[in-house]
Amino acid sequence: VNNNGVGVAGLAGGDKKNGIKGVSLLSCQIFQPNPNDPSKDLGGDGASAIKWGADNGAVISQNSWGYTYETDAEQAAATIPGHLKAAIDYFIANAGMDASGKNQVGPMKGGVVIFAAGNDGREHDPIGKYDPVICVGSIGPDFTRAYYSNYGDWVDIAAPGQNIYSTIPNNRYEYLSGTSMACPHISGVAALVVSHCGGPGFTNAQLEEKLLMTANRTI
Numbered sequence: 001v002n003n004n005g006v007g008v009a010g011l012a013g014g015d016k017k018n019g020i021k022g023v024s025l026l027s028c029q030i031f032q033p034n035p036n037d038p039s040k041d042l043g044g045d046g047a048s049a050i051k052w053g054a055d056n057g058a059v060i061s062q063n064s065w066g067y068t069y070e071t072d073a074e075q076a077a078a079t080i081p082g083h084l085k086a087a088i089d090y091f092i093a094n095a096g097m098d099a100s101g102k103n104q105v106g107p108m109k110g111g112v113v114i115f116a117a118g119n120d121g122r123e124h125d126p127i128g129k130y131d132p133v134i135c136v137g138s139i140g141p142d143f144t145r146a147y148y149s150n151y152g153d154w155v156d157i158a159a160p161g162q163n164i165y166s167t168i169p170n171n172r173y174e175y176l177s178g179t180s181m182a183c184p185h186i187s188g189v190a191a192l193v194v195s196h197c198g199g200p201g202f203t204n205a206q207l208e209e210k211l212l213m214t215a216n217r218t219i
Contacts, residue, residue: 008165008173011188012195023191026058030065047087050113054095059106059194059204061091061113062187064180066127069120076124085130088113092132092204107198112207114187116179118150129154134208138162138182149179157215159185186211 001022002013014022030044050061069075094101095111117137118125128135128150138149138161145151146162161182163175193210194202 007167011185012191023195024057026053026056028052047081047083050084050087050091054091054111057106058091059096059108059111059198060187060190061088061095061111062184063113063115063127064183066116066118066125072120072122072124075120075122075126078124078126080126080130084127088130088132095204104200107194108202108204108207110204112190112204112211114183114190116183117155119148119178119180120150121148122150123152125150125154134186134211136179136183136186138177138179146177146179148177149182157186157212158182161185 001016002009003018004016010022012023014020028049030046030049031041032044034040034042046063046065050063053061067078069078091111091113093110096104096106096108097110098105112134113132114134114136115127117128117135119138125135127133129152131154135154135156137151137155137158138146139158140146140162141160145158149155149158149161159182161179162177164177164181165173166176166181168174168176190207190211193207197206197210
């Protein structure tokens with residue numbers, strides 16, 4: 001919620017004082033506490049979360065998570081896990097639709113899946129390279145690639161990801177950097193497009209075209 005005197009303002013948070021609602025969020029917890037190291041998390045089931053989102057009304061799947069690899073060669077050889085690929089395909093086909101998959105019930109027919117490109121400074125990422133995914137890289141204040149951002153022609157779009165003031169646990173705020181910070185900017189813009197253009201007949205292909213084809217191409 002924007003303009004409420006609390007915390008930070010997001011791209012699609014509406015305007016509290018003027019009675020304009022922000023977009024609705026479904027937050028999915030996919031990580032588990034690590035009993036051996038409380039400062040680190042254990043990986044969770046992101047694929048199930050993506051499917052759950054489609055089944056519960058989401059039409060934009062925002063994913064600021066990924067996999068880590070020890071070496072460039074290991075990352076270059078990696079492929080997207082089959083269960084994650086299936087979940088992404090399911091979300092794209094079924095978000096905004098009824099149980100039969102034939103009738104639109106949400107603000108958009110079909111969904112979009114948006115992933116952070118990763119922070120390894122490498123040319124590879126198995127999720128980002130999966131073509132149906134909208135992959136987001138990070139740029140700094142000078143509009144050049146952030147040194148840590150993965151890169152390549154498989155990165156579809158970029159957004160600010162350097163020193164972004166954000167919420168952290170226990171009602172606190174902190175400056176954070178990474179493609180995980182750039183990715184929500186794109187998801188927020190996508191949400192604004194859906195809020196403005198969404199309705200019967202509006203499709204995920206139309207959203208993707210508006211999102212990617214109107215980005216700044218001069219930098």
